[in-house]
Amino acid sequence: MSDPSSSSSSSNAAESIAKAAREAFEQSQLVDVSERDLALKAIREVLEGKKDEVLKANKEDMEAAETLLSQGKLSKSLVSRLDLSKPGKFEAMLQGITDVASLPVPTGQVTFAKELGPGLDLHRVTCPVGVLLVIFEARPEVVVNIAALAIKSGNAAILKGGKESLKTSTILSSLIAEALNKTSIPSTFIQSVSTRSEISSLLAQDRYIDLVMPRGGNELVKNIQNNTRIPVMGHADGICAVYVDESAVEEKALRVVVESKIDYMAACNSAETLLIHESLLNTLWPKLASELISNNVCLRCDQSTLSSIKDLPETSKYVTASTEDDYYTEFLGPTLAVKVVSSVNEAIKHINLHSSHHTDSIITENENSMLNWCKGLDSANCFINSSTRFADGQRYGLGTEVGISTGKTHARGPVGLDGLVIYKYMLRSKNDKGSTISDYEKGGNKYTHRDLVKSDPPF
Amino acid sequence: MSDPSSSSSSSNAAESIAKAAREAFEQSQLVDVSERDLALKAIREVLEGKKDEVLKANKEDMEAAETLLSQGKLSKSLVSRLDLSKPGKFEAMLQGITDVASLPVPTGQVTFAKELGPGLDLHRVTCPVGVLLVIFEARPEVVVNIAALAIKSGNAAILKGGKESLKTSTILSSLIAEALNKTSIPSTFIQSVSTRSEISSLLAQDRYIDLVMPRGGNELVKNIQNNTRIPVMGHADGICAVYVDESAVEEKALRVVVESKIDYMAACNSAETLLIHESLLNTLWPKLASELISNNVCLRCDQSTLSSIKDLPETSKYVTASTEDDYYTEFLGPTLAVKVVSSVNEAIKHINLHSSHHTDSIITENENSMLNWCKGLDSANCFINSSTRFADGQRYGLGTEVGISTGKTHARGPVGLDGLVIYKYMLRSKNDKGSTISDYEKGGNKYTHRDLVKSDPPF
Structure with a gap:
């Protein structure tokens, strides 16, 4: 212009x-x-x-x-x-x-x-x-x-x-x-x-x-x-997290965290944040950190997660202290922000505040943690023991996708053909005199509001 | 401020x-x-x-x-x-x-x-x-x-x-x-x-x-x-029309047109425009005009609809020539814009261009006209032989309404509780090793995409 x-x-x-x-x-x-x-x-x-x-x-x-x-x-x-x-x-x-x-x-x-x-x-x-x-x-x-x-x-x-x-x-x-x-x-x-x-x-x-x-x-x-009054559907960021809960099974954590981070780092459904339950700081976390480091992932850690891996080989090359900004960052590359939390609810709170409401996965065996995760997390895709990379129209079996929505109106998550439709109401009177509200509100008719069979089309 | x-x-x-x-x-x-x-x-x-x-x-x-x-x-x-x-x-x-x-x-x-x-x-x-x-x-x-x-x-x-x-x-x-x-x-x-x-x-x-x-x-x-990036749901205007088709039954036309106009003139679901099929100019239209005039409705008419009622009593007081602007106007009072059309498709075209996509009603006995009306009209509420005043959450049996949406995303027409919800996807792996896309896309697993019973909840 x-x-x-x-x-x-x-x-x-x-x-x-x-x-x-x-x-x-x-x-x-x-x-x-x-x-x-x-x-x-x-x-x-x-x-x-x-x-x-x-x-x-x-x-x-x-x-x-x-x-x-x-x-x-x-x-x-x-x-x-x-x-x-x-x-x-x-x-x-x-x-x-x-x-x-x-x-x-x-x-x-x-x-x-x-x-x-x-x-x-x-x-x-x-x-x-x-x-x-x-x-x-x-x-x-x-x-x-x-x-x-x-x-x-x-x-x-x-x-x-x-x-x-x-x-x-x-x-x-x-x-x-x-x-x-x-x-x-x-x-x-x-x-x-x-x-x-x-x-x-x-x-x-x-x-x-x-x-x-x-x-x-x-x-x-x-x-x-x-710059528009037209409704916009899309997603700005893909800041996804994986949370490893107290009861996590080691193999599940290793497989899901590593794939969520490294499979395709430029994708919006890749993990950018890892939350670790405090009980795992000296057990599962160092193993996970080693695995990530061996895949060339740089870790930006809070104090607790940093100190419990300081003796691992190569930490000086791959591990640094995190800043608050790191938890709001879509790295789209080999960097992962890491933080300790004391409960599933603290993890949910962290994610709701920092994430882009796209896709977040919990590693847990605890039914109650799963339930809270799915109820409390304000994200389009709430996963359990599954890689964040599953968030995709083709993988969901939607046939295909137009995009992924992190908005909370109209369509959310992977958007297929269903997300491109809305509806209209069709009202048809078959009465000899047509239908007016006064037939009901001043005359003798009563609203029945009876459910009709949906498979019978209006025409 | x-x-x-x-x-x-x-x-x-x-x-x-x-x-x-x-x-x-x-x-x-x-x-x-x-x-x-x-x-x-x-x-x-x-x-x-x-x-x-x-x-x-x-x-x-x-x-x-x-x-x-x-x-x-x-x-x-x-x-x-x-x-x-x-x-x-x-x-x-x-x-x-x-x-x-x-x-x-x-x-x-x-x-x-x-x-x-x-x-x-x-x-x-x-x-x-x-x-x-x-x-x-x-x-x-x-x-x-x-x-x-x-x-x-x-x-x-x-x-x-x-x-x-x-x-x-x-x-x-x-x-x-x-x-x-x-x-x-x-x-x-x-x-x-x-x-x-x-x-x-x-x-x-x-x-x-x-x-x-x-x-x-x-x-x-x-x-x-x-002034906001937040999605907005609501309706700006309520410019609703009634179209009286060639095959209209007189009593239906009279009852529906009159109520749609005069029942509650300040309501958004009241009629502001009346379209008349050309075949009715000298038959049904003058009767309808008399009825509207006797209810103190001022008519703003195009040339054809004006000339066919010029000999009615009181036309000098109630009838004037319309301007193009009248067809874009929400009068919210005792004024109705009137126009002749030569077919249901011309009526649909007029309404799609001028209306606010709220509620429009056709008076017709012709199944084909009804079908075209409901398919072609880009309005939240497409009515047949029914008063536009039915467009309301309570009358629809939605229990109650938050408002009426003339937008075309998320919710349309009267918005009840259904219009206040969206959804999230929950993905749960029950596999011993958790689930990764590489199990499917590099390993031996095959996507089944098998429908599950919806009434079985995820937890």
Whole structure:
């Protein structure tokens, strides 16, 4: 937005895009849901036929990225994630479309059904949220994943991918539009934008856009929350903890703590904090510390956990005193903040205050500790004797996920198709004179509020 | 916030209140749910015993309000709503507490249950959202209603009532705290604030507050949405429409249109727009217009609907030409915007563009029109041959309502206890070695993703 005129032109462009998305959404609502799977099939076929063109665009993105990598401006892992030409990756992307098509349709489900009075039936039926704005990282295949999820759930979507994958995502988007053109779903049902200034203009379109889903860092999410009236679903941080309770079994603690920390350190569901029950300071804790150190994990310890491992080999290299800030930090690397606690309730209190309410695991054999953990912990995913890395839509069997929500409204934890729907109430009068409240509140009718069979649809 | 120092002191006060609410919420999660009903019982008993004190405070609010009324600074209907001494009103407030206590507990319900693999069970269980900030109008009994709903659903709440009812709501709040002091629910579970500057400071407490629910005008809601990162649930406008389709039965149209407009014109679920199928311009429409005029409703008509009733008596007094703005207006009084349309789809398009997505009703005998209406209309409440006035939690049999949401995330339409809960995922490993993803993704285990019986709780 360096040029003031571009700000106003991107604002006009944003309004056109958002309005077109809304019109496409509304039009699509009158189309039979079976058309959604036909659209997914058409997209798969078009992409399959244009594989060479997609890979050619991806090669250009890769070349630009490798130049930036050599200049130290991009990380190796990001460049690797850009690459669609890795064996099997393109096919996995296509298979993802078919997998989404085979999931149950999340809309049109009756979740509440009551007869209000004779001949007056109320149904609460799931429906799409409307128009989604999804902002995501570099991986270009996410364009196709999100498009598939949006179409299956009946939501129109505006997508903005990482700038490093621009050429790839541009061609993928135009092939999706080409495919939709052959179907009953409007081609503007899925649109892409490519610049940050378009995003900031789109955030003002609360009249047309219903939900923003940023998948990215803390800064991106907070910036979006501060700049829009549109509801935002996403997660800012992934500060996850493992708590080793008094009754923990050693092997469970070792396996779960080590995997939660080291399996994939950049993931949001990796552990950043370890809490140790005080009774384990001189027994299980030193073994755990050795195992972590042998996996090159740096430990930032409070006084108690520090002093009980000071005689271990290599502590001078791997162990330092922690600060309060460490317990609020998402390290995303080989560092773990460690602290002693005297009870499960103290662990819960620490986590509720410091964590990002994402995923926390307890290692315990005590039923009461488990129960308190699940009741008291204010986190989306409360785990028992299980690695925090299980917090994932695919591992949960949701089929696929749009993202993980650490918010506490609408959807929480891994968000699948269920998280992309809301509901509407349908009230139908079958009475000869129609129905008015005065029939009930001034006339002789009585509200029955009788439950109806949910499997009987309103039409 | 006229005094700069008061801004910083109210910001500190807001943080203390919000932090206390969060601590009360977290503490309450470890308390058995049966304690919630005991707390409701205690509140009822304390209020019952202190009726005289409450009515004395209410009398002071009433006297101040009547002075303002005589100066033309308050409306008569607002003053009337303040009055807790009307016969039966205090008792109805107490009965409301008992009614809420008798509703099913909305938390602890398993909504999804899967075995991820042998001995590894995932449950999605409903839980409270956390800390609510509820801002509402003058009626003082709302303090008690919302407190009851919050306690029943396990949410801590911070309440801000209208300034006109300050003395009444202050004593009600302190009696609620007094009652909670006798129970296992912390007395800071329900807190009240009394000034606007406290609200603006509370809106910055997104670390402690999970959901804001403003019940009030458009301006209040938009102002809040613009000034907080906390999710906001509420409704800005209530621009509802009735569409009279080609096949409408005259009696249904007359009864539903007239009640939707005149039953309670200040209500958000009253009709502000009437759409008429073009085939009815010279048949049903003039009858409907006469009926509306005889009820003193002013009609703002487009050219077609205007010219077909120009010869009715009294049109010069009641009928004028409409402007485009009229179709975006919540009149909240005896004015109705009227327009001709040529099909149900045109009616849907008009409403999706102009309405507030609250409640819209079609008068029709045509099944296809009904189906398109319910599919195509992007409104929380899609009605058929029924008065828009049915859109209400009590009439829906939800027991009671916290408000009506025109948002499209979390909860939509009348919001009862169900709308105050979210869920968390609980994953429990019963394996001898605990569970790691490497058991599945590198080892020999296979994800089963087998459905479990939802009625079997995780503990």
